[in-house]
Each structure stands twice: as structure tokens, then as C-alpha cells.
Amino acid sequence: MMRYLRWIVLLVAIVLMAYPLGWMIAVSLRTSDGLNLRYYADVWNSGPFDRYFINSLAVAAVVVLGNIVFCTMAGYAFARYRIRGGKLLFFLVLSTIMLPKQVILVPLYIEMQRLGLIDSYWALTLPFLVDPFNIFLIRQYLLGIPTDCEEAARIDGAGELFILFRVVFPMLTPVLAVVAIHTTLTNWNSFLFPFILTNSTSMRTLPVGLALLAQGAYSIDWGHLMAGAVLSALPVVVAFLIFQRRIIGGLTTGMTR
Amino acid sequence: MSRRRRVSPVVWLLLPWALVYGAFFVFPFLFSFVLGFLHYNPLNVANTTFVGAGNVTRLFGDADFHSALRNTLFFVIGTVPVTTTLALGLAWLLHAPLPMKDAFKAAMFLPSILSVVVIALLFKLFYAPGGALNETLRALGLQTHGWLTDPATALPAIMAMDIWAAVGYYALVLYAAFTSIPESLYEAATLEGAGHWATFRHVTLPMLKPALGFVLVINTIRSFQVFVEVLVMTQGGPLGSTNTLVMMLYDTAFRRLDYGYSSVIAYAVFILSGVFSVFALRRMRSQTPVQQRGMPA
Numbered sequence: 001m002m003r004y005l006r007w008i009v010l011l012v013a014i015v016l017m018a019y020p021l022g023w024m025i026a027v028s029l030r031t032s033d034g035l036n037l038r039y040y041a042d043v044w045n046s047g048p049f050d051r052y053f054i055n056s057l058a059v060a061a062v063v064v065l066g067n068i069v070f071c072t073m074a075g076y077a078f079a080r081y082r083i084r085g086g087k088l089l090f091f092l093v094l095s096t097i098m099l100p101k102q103v104i105l106v107p108l109y110i111e112m113q114r115l116g117l118i119d120s121y122w123a124l125t126l127p128f129l130v131d132p133f134n135i136f137l138i139r140q141y142l143l144g145i146p147t148d149c150e151e152a153a154r155i156d157g158a159g160e161l162f163i164l165f166r167v168v169f170p171m172l173t174p175v176l177a178v179v180a181i182h183t184t185l186t187n188w189n190s191f192l193f194p195f196i197l198t199n200s201t202s203m204r205t206l207p208v209g210l211a212l213l214a215q216g217a218y219s220i221d222w223g224h225l226m227a228g229a230v231l232s233a234l235p236v237v238v239a240f241l242i243f244q245r246r247i248i249g250g251l252t253t254g255m256t257r
Numbered sequence: 258m259s260r261r262r263r264v265s266p267v268v269w270l271l272l273p274w275a276l277v278y279g280a281f282f283v284f285p286f287l288f289s290f291v292l293g294f295l296h297y298n299p300l301n302v303a304n305t306t307f308v309g310a311g312n313v314t315r316l317f318g319d320a321d322f323h324s325a326l327r328n329t330l331f332f333v334i335g336t337v338p339v340t341t342t343l344a345l346g347l348a349w350l351l352h353a354p355l356p357m358k359d360a361f362k363a364a365m366f367l368p369s370i371l372s373v374v375v376i377a378l379l380f381k382l383f384y385a386p387g388g389a390l391n392e393t394l395r396a397l398g399l400q401t402h403g404w405l406t407d408p409a410t411a412l413p414a415i416m417a418m419d420i421w422a423a424v425g426y427y428a429l430v431l432y433a434a435f436t437s438i439p440e441s442l443y444e445a446a447t448l449e450g451a452g453h454w455a456t457f458r459h460v461t462l463p464m465l466k467p468a469l470g471f472v473l474v475i476n477t478i479r480s481f482q483v484f485v486e487v488l489v490m491t492q493g494g495p496l497g498s499t500n501t502l503v504m505m506l507y508d509t510a511f512r513r514l515d516y517g518y519s520s521v522i523a524y525a526v527f528i529l530s531g532v533f534s535v536f537a538l539r540r541m542r543s544q545t546p547v548q549q550r551g552m553p554a
Binding site for chain 2: 003006007009010011013014017018019020021023024027066069070071073074076077081083089092093095096098099100102103104105106107108109110111126127129130132135160164185188189190191192196206207208210211214220222225226229232233236237240241244245247248249251252
């Protein structure tokens, strides 16, 4: 009995939570001539939108790849080597995870401007190539697995590069999946820095383009706007539905222990 | 036989991180500190002047800052406890053998994979004159309201949205903690004759304490930085009623082009959420690798 009560309360809560989402989808589908995908087609063909999409995709791909390689290197160093001042260095890594990034918003903007990188793919990727949270995840994961394989390879005369990328790397698959998911989501949804660091339509990413669409001079055209919002979220939602268990597990379980 | 001294692998392993961290975090971070002592207008860099602590004294006397601070604190105090309590309730409900559990979990997690921009737009529509909330009120024969245009309701409306967007994620974090409580503790409690409430109070809650601490700290730090929602939905208005610290920082820097003063505001945000970061850092450092085995496979 108690069990069904729980189930019903949960269902009601979730229906309430889904209500605004359902409304968004309804608005995006309801055109002057019934339910159809006209708004979606309009948005997609409206010029900048497909460009936003490609920009988001390209930037996310580069940033995820960079994080997988560079954070593995750093995480491996912090987990397996005695480093002079290593504790302090790792503390620096941790502190960047927690600090509000807004502190560097203005100076980073000035810096990028002076370097002539404003409004380029460099500005959208370089600062985000090594997310300290990923270093933390990889280091913690490595501390939990024995060094036997690495030692064996070292005795066989393998070089450090070989050990890292041929021996350690394959063992990291579970944590690298979490790294990839976390980085993709953060980057795909990132607004503030891409918004500040770009200024031409051709360099905008999806969230920035969407926000600007809503700030347009005309009164808000909800149908098109919601179609754009749904389109921009579609790739991550589809990926989420496919890898649901791993994503939820990866982003909730590892955090609190 | 001469052997060249080899560079320790640590150097090249840490090099990419050190370069990115140095160039795009440490440098701007220090630069921000310097900026705080200057009057710096990007359109008139030649006229940059050193104002010493001038920007700081200005901050303390600035009525806009006071209201931004009040709004931000109101936002944090009004959302974090509510989100945590609701998340705890949802996690508790979920922690039982239930049909369709995976679908429930997916639905609860969904808002956290959406961009804040998408969520903010979605709720701008939700609160709009012809939006879901007002249409529902109208259908029920109730008074409609300009939720985002009335200074009394704009900030609470954004807070309600934040709770909506955050509660599912924290519920699942707490749910993961629920599932890690050993069944034997509950069996012991039952043997001792403990009732539902006593079990929750003396077994569940103490075991959840680390996870609850994590949720509270992370959510507090995040809430101090509330900005994108405000920018998309109200731009700080109406009448400054939704002006938060980071909204003010953005406004000062990129609309009024007063870079020096904006850096001081940035440091205020930094110090406020920094206090909470210290707690969080302590926890992360004390994590042992064995405990980390809970990582998903």
C-alpha cells in the first residue's frame, strides 16, 4: 500500500515538473495550420542557426578531446609521481574547481582582446581545454587501481609514453566516459564565456545564439524561439536517453563519497 | 659514455595543464586584482588612473551594490533550503522497489542536461501573459499576473524556476547516498523496535550527512553566482528587483565599461562564495581512494 502511495506522489511531482517542458514542446509545434514542424524548418533554415549548431559541435569536440588527453596526463602525474610541491599544486587544481569563474570574466576578455583572439575558435576552446574537475576525477580513479600493470610494463622496458597511453589509458575507460559526458554537457550548455568572448554572428554557439534571438527588437515570437530551444537541446537529450544509466550514475554517484 | 640528463616525465605530463591554467586562470585572476585599484575604461585606456582603495570605498557606499547583495542573499536563502528539502523528499520516495523507476530518474535528471538559456527561455514563456501559468490560472477562474514585470514577484519567480531546475539533480545525488546505506542498519533499527520516524532520524539522516553537506555547499556556491537566468529573463529589472551580484558585475563591465569597479564586485562574489568553497575543498581533499570506488563502472 505504502509503495503505491509513494509511486503516486512521485508521479504527481514528475508530471508537475514536466509541465513547463510539455508546454514548450506544444508551443513549438502549434502553428497557424495545426500541429507540424514548420517552426523547426524555419529556424533551421533561418541562416545563423545551422552555423551555431556547427560551432557548438566543433568546439565541444575539440574541448572534449583536449580534456581526455591533457587531464589524463595531469591526473596520472598527480596519482603516480612524487612531485616536489605536489600537494600545493594539487590544491591549486582543486581550488579552481570551486572558485566562481566570473572573477576572471573581465580580465580574460581584456587578455583575449590583446592577444587578438576575441571572436575566434581559439577563444572558445583554449581556456577550456583542461578542466581541473576532470583532473580530480582521473587522479581519484587512478589511486583506486593498483600499479601492477604499469610496473610490469616498466620492467619490460616500456617508455613512459607507452605506459600512459597503452597501459593506463585503457584501464581508465569508465572514468573517461564520465569525463566525456561531463565535459560535453558543460561545454554544449555553456553561455557566459562564449557570450563574452565572441561578437559576430558566425562565431556564436547555440546557447548564445538562442539568448540573442530572445533579445531581438521584435516582440518575442514564441513558436520559433521554442523550436530553436528544442533543437538546441535535442542532441544532448537524445544522447542522454541512450546512455541514461551511465550519465545519471556518473554525475551523481561519484560526487558525494 | 655520456648520458644526457633526462627531463622528468612529470614536467611534460603537467605542461598542458600548467600552460592553460597559468595563461587563462592565474594571469587573469591576478590581473583582476590589479584592475580593482584602477579606473580603467576600455575606450580610453590612456586615461587609466590609479584610484587605490577608491573602488572598494565606492562599493561599500553604493546603494546598487547593497540591493544586489540583498537580492542575491534572498535568492540563496530562499532557494537552497527549499531545494534541499524537496530533493531529500524525492530521494526518499524513490528509495524503494518501484515500477518505472528508471523513467522517473530520467525525468528528474532531464532539467540538469539542459542549458540555463533553454531553461530561462522556457520559463519566460511559462510566466508570460499567454503562458502556461497564466492560462492555467485563467482556466481555474483565478487572476492572471505579470510575474516577471511586477517587482514584487519577479525575483521569486526566478527562484521558483531555479528550484525546478536544480531539485531533480540533487534528489538523485541524495538517492545515490540512500542506496549506499547498508541494509543491516535498518534491520538493526527494526530489531530495536524503532518506528519510521525514529529510523529516519537516527539511521538515515546521520548516514546522509556527508551527501547533504555536499549538496548544500555546491548549491550555495552555485546560487551566489546566479546570472544567466536573470540576463535572459529580466536583465535585472523591473526596477532593479532582480539585480544580483553577477548581473551587476556584468552590467558594470560590459554596459558601463567600468572595468576597475567591476573587478571589485567580482572579488566580492569571490569572497562570499569562497567561504563556502573552503568547506567543499576540505571534503574533497579528505576523500580517500577506497571511498571513491563508488565510481560508476
